[in-house]
Amino acid sequence: MAVVNCHACRKRYSSVQKRCPHCDADPATAPRHRKPVGAGPNTHLLLGMVAAIGGTGWYYSAVATGRDPTQAKLMIGLGLVWYIGARIWSAMRGRE
Numbered sequence: 051m052a053v054v055n056c057h058a059c060r061k062r063y064s065s066v067q068k069r070c071p072h073c074d075a076d077p078a079t080a081p082r083h084r085k086p087v088g089a090g091p092n093t094h095l096l097l098g099m100v101a102a103i104g105g106t107g108w109y110y111s112a113v114a115t116g117r118d119p120t121q122a123k124l125m126i127g128l129g130l131v132w133y134i135g136a137r138i139w140s141a142m143r144g145r146e
């Protein structure tokens with residue numbers, strides 16, 4: 051069982067129900083070419099890349115100045131995970 055968001059009223063309901071219990075919208079009629087709400091995967095690809103590149107620059111400047119680079123490493127890791135996550139997301143919605 052999964053929880054889905056109604057395409058019409060955006061309320062959440064269980065996917066076992068054939069229609070939205072709030073507004074009676076049929077999920078089969080959901081528009082497939084709806085404009086994405088909020089930031090799309092491309093924005094996150096860019097943010098992840100910026101975080102990884104920024105973290106790399108931070109790492110080298112921390113090493114060069116003798117500071118602890120642990121946080122910079124975490125930022126590189128976060129950026130890479132973010133980037134890969136956005137790539138997967140992008141691939142999943144690629145054929146719209």
Ligand SMILES: [Zn+2]
Pocket residue numbers: 056057058059060061070071072073074075
């Ligand atoms: Zn609804």
